[in-house]
Amino acid sequence: MSIIRVVFLSNWQLHNPYQKLLAEQLISQGCQVEIYYCDLIFLPFFMKFWQPTILHIHTLHPFLVSKHKFYQPLKTFVFLIQILILKILQIKIVWTVHEWNDKMAGGKYSLNQTHIFIIDKFLDALITHSNFTKLELAKSFENLVNKNKLFVVSHANYIDYYPNQINQQEARKNLGIPAKTFVFLLFGNIYPYKGFIQAIEAFQALPPDNIYLLIAGKPVDQNIAILIENKIKNSENISFSPKFIANDQVQLYFNASDCAIMPYQVFTTSGIALLAMSFGRVCIAPKIGHFSEILDQYGAFLYDPNANDGLLQSMKFAIDNQYHILDMGKHNFTIAQQWNWHLMAQQTLKIYTENL
Template sequence: MCKIRIYPESKDNPYVENFFQVAYDKGFCVTGNSIFELIFSTDILHIQWPEAWRWEKKPKRLMMAGYFLFLPLLKFLFQIKVINTVHNLKPHSKQSNFAHWLYVRTLKQSEGFVHLTDSGKKEFLIEHPWASNRKHATIPHPDYARQLSSLNRDEARKKLGLSQSETRIAYFGYIKPYKGVDRLIETFLKLKISPESASLWVGGNTSEGMKKTLIDLTCDSSNIQLQLEYVAEDELETQVKAADWVVLPYFSGLNSGAAVYALSCGSRAVVPDTSVMRELDKLTGGGSFKYFRQADFTKVLSSVFTWSGGLSSTELNLDALGHQRIGKLYLDFVNLVTGRNQ
């Protein structure tokens, strides 16, 4: 039976849970990422984020750096295959020369790459042409249906005390500079919308410096609610289902789990105008996204407060993002990379 070790294990990330659920159910995708398991009990190392060793605390950070440093030797000695999910084209945080070198070197140890969209695959191969002779699969980001309850929009708005006429916009996810949350708040304030007609909710962990920046920006506003901490699943579901629009004001980025979560909740979203976002929209029926280019973000955000009705008559269809389909695609790719039948 093929043993798959996921690094980082990311038990608190529902994407990882949903993506690997079928493999878990079949009993051969084994979680856990201790050094011993990664060396002596691994047929496939599935790397989610090649830079993740930098997120570890000492001494594990040093041990994981050593593991990836000697990965070519470990692959040879223990016949380990490596699969890498391309969540981003490169790390969002600044890297040292050594970290960058090890990042690229680790990518090059991969026999196979999982891409969340065909557009993302194309961008990756432009960035890394050497990978064209490796194995590739496009396996979409799974939806979050397994994490959601039967709560509907009206019930969610009632829980939050929102009136029928109030336009609610929301941002959620880890708050980093490249995600443009401070720009979202500044733009919302610049539009000078009355508290009775619209409100903004921002939820997610962030650094102390960013937390201070956002608190300072909103100190005089009564219709902006900040929840700058981990948001529990039931609270997140309520906020997203209650929102008229989820706004993802990113300056950069390849994929977005937040966009998939918004779709899973049946919510509309304002997203960057990228080929990846347009592909995701088309894959799920089309008409759920409103797009902005960086220069016209203010104009697009302003337009959502006067919008009435739906974006499209096309019905949202999440079948392509179902975890059973995703799981089958993944196991087929495992067979391709290993050359064996499970």
């Protein structure tokens, strides 16, 4: 069998470990993999060094949509020309759908019917990390002749990727959190769609005794950072670290916490849930989509996203059941162990070799 040569394409920043970990495992299984970061022109890099056989796209929206309405048709055209050239060269094109629904601003960055036509016509495989998203895609591509080009690949865990030597007592001491406190965590890059503001308001509606809220992550802009700072300025039991959290510091926040909150209002896949499970932490999340497929009642407090007080009630329930938190976290860790990068690479390689 000839060597499979793959280019991973995205506009992700270099600190996102997803592509790196998947690429390493694909390489260990005989593939050649290059990773390229951009959001417009990728064809010169793709053809530069060797003869690749597969373009694997991890972020598609940046190549097709723009906040500037006059720029968007140009981006779409440039992307289409590059894709057409690849198709003439008989290159296979795969997209892992990390983002599907518009997250940013009321449909401003959503894929339109032209984009869906391009995806439908010229992409050879679409990979999702949940059956829920696969069904969403099947509905969106209602005219798709070959439904067999939709695949589900399990998102792998982050066990052993981030340092994890510090215990809860040391982590709390380092962060200045009282030892005998029930600690909630909001972690990750901060966007409006992630529901951080709603989670802060729910936390502030709880009885304030012996509870604490950690917020850690880089805000998407100064506006949301200021909004959070104003929300918490009178709450002594909330701390906010508005910055990128370095790899060796991630363990501080997860190990200091009892329960990680993911109050997302729009989402496709949640790497944060896998990260929390990798640290043996209990999760609070809406009972829908990817969350409902990887989390269960033994390791999470799931709530109805349509209920006005669903998040608040889940947080109350977590506090009321805090003596079970340790066992619930162990359950999550055990579940997460089955989703490793070797398995994920095997599933991806099978798509490359048997379905393209």
